[in-house]
Amino acid sequence: MNEADLLGTMSLPAFGLVPGHAAGPVHLSTGPGTWPGAHGDKVWVAAMPAFGWPFTPEAPEGISALVFDGVPTGSLEDVSIPSVGNVDLDVLREGETVEVDGTNGRLTIDGIEEVPVVTALLERSDGRVLLLERSGSVGSFQGRWAGISGYVEEQDALQQAYREILEEVGIPERDVEFRASGNPVLAREGTRIYVVHPFRFRVRSTELELDWENVRAEWVPSEEIPNRLTVPKLDRVWERVAPAKAPKP
Numbered sequence: 001m002n003e004a005d006l007l008g009t010m011s012l013p014a015f016g017l018v019p020g021h022a023a024g025p026v027h028l029s030t031g032p033g034t035w036p037g038a039h040g041d042k043v044w045v046a047a048m049p050a051f052g053w054p055f056t057p058e059a060p061e062g063i064s065a066l067v068f069d070g071v072p073t074g075s076l077e078d079v080s081i082p083s084v085g086n087v088d089l090d091v092l093r094e095g096e097t098v099e100v101d102g103t104n105g106r107l108t109i110d111g112i113e114e115v116p117v118v119t120a121l122l123e124r125s126d127g128r129v130l131l132l133e134r135s136g137s138v139g140s141f142q143g144r145w146a147g148i149s150g151y152v153e154e155q156d157a158l159q160q161a162y163r164e165i166l167e168e169v170g171i172p173e174r175d176v177e178f179r180a181s182g183n184p185v186l187a188r189e190g191t192r193i194y195v196v197h198p199f200r201f202r203v204r205s206t207e208l209e210l211d212w213e214n215v216r217a218e219w220v221p222s223e224e225i226p227n228r229l230t231v232p233k234l235d236r237v238w239e240r241v242a243p244a245k246a247p248k249p
Contacts, residue, residue, distance in 0.1 A: 007191055010112040012087065015071060016105035020082035022065035023099040026092050045100055047092050050085060065100035067092075067107060090233075091188045109193075116152040116195045119237050120161040122169075122176065122203050129222050129238070130203075132168070132214040134231070140189065146214075146231040149196075157197040165201070169217070170209030176201040182240025187232035196233070200241035 027044040043064045050070030066083040076083060082102035092098070092109070099108040122130040131145045150164040158181065162173045178201055185196040208217050220228075222242060226235040 007111045007113050009108050009110050010114045010193055011106050011108045012091070012186070014067075014084035014101075014105045014107045015086040016102045017068070017071070017076055017085050018066075018079050018081065018083035019103040020065075021099065021101055021103065022082045023097060024064045025095045026067075026098050028089065028092060028094050045098055047087070047089055049089070065102070067098070067100060088186055091186050091193055093188075111191060113192045114195060115192050116157075116197065117149055118152055118157050118161045118164060118197045118199065119146070119234070120148040120165055120199045120201060121238060121241060122148065122165070122171075122201050123179070124203060124206060124219055127222065127243075128219040129225065130169070130208075131218050131220055131225070131228065131230075132210070133216040133218075135213055135215045138213050141231045143229075144231050145228045146234060147237065149231070152197065158199065161197075161199045161201075168211055168213055170207075170211075171203060171205060175205045176203050179243075180241040182237075185233050185236045185240060189232065194232075196237055198237040198240045200243075 022045065024043050024045045027046050029046045029048040043062060045065045045067060046063050047067040050068040050072045053068065053072035053074055063081065065081050066079070067087050068083070068085040069087060069089045071085040082100045084100055084102055084105060084107055087107050097110040130147070132148065134142055134144050134146055136142045148164050148168045150160065152160050154160040154163065158178070165171050165176060166173070178199070180200040182198040185198060187194045187196055210217060222238060225238050
């Protein structure tokens with residue numbers, strides 16, 4: 001029994017493009033020049049950027065299904081194998097087994113531990129965002145910058161976010177104002193896929209009491225987030241809850 005047998009499966013929403021079901025090992029491709037059909041006897045699931053779709057009548061022999069990170073602009077009318085779009089290719093790994101459901105719009109990955117977490121991003125009145133440097137005592141991503149985060153233990157992810165804010169920086173619920181939530185962001189580490197539920201809060205108090213999980217706190221402009229060594233996809237988490245930008249005059 002290998003490690004994948006001890007783990008589970010994770011089913012991701014996708015956009016159904018061509019109906020049908022197929023399963024096989026993933027090949028991460030950039031287009032027809034990197035399709036593996038001519039290089040072995042496996043039947044692969046080809047995963048590629050939507051703009052890499054080659055507009056050919058059919059996929060080559062050795063490809064059982066197609067997975068795109070967006071939706072191809074070219075026609076798929078002549079494609080006869082199951083296909084889905086709008087999948088974050090960052091969560092796929094070369095050679096792992098997936099099942100493509102083009103009928104219902106799902107992609108299932110074998111050998112995965114699904115980990116739901118919350119990330120709360122606190123914002124001051126001047127728009128600066130709180131980043132925390134994770135300590136060497138936490139179980140993952142030591143030394144990286146993050147928002148306030150934690151595993152989802154409450155039934156309500158929002159209540160979990162309030163709980164984490166109190167535990168990590170000592171700010172009670174009465175001193176934070178909920179501003180926004182966003183669709184989950186998927187971030188992968190090894191055989192784990194973190195399902196990150198993002199929230200944004202405006203704080204009424206900026207006095208912080210850090211617990212053992214973090215060693216340093218900084219209030220930074222939101223534009224600084226992509227420039228830091230952060231936990232995976234923290235910039236995307238912020239994008240899901242960031243205030244809408246005023247249109248230019």
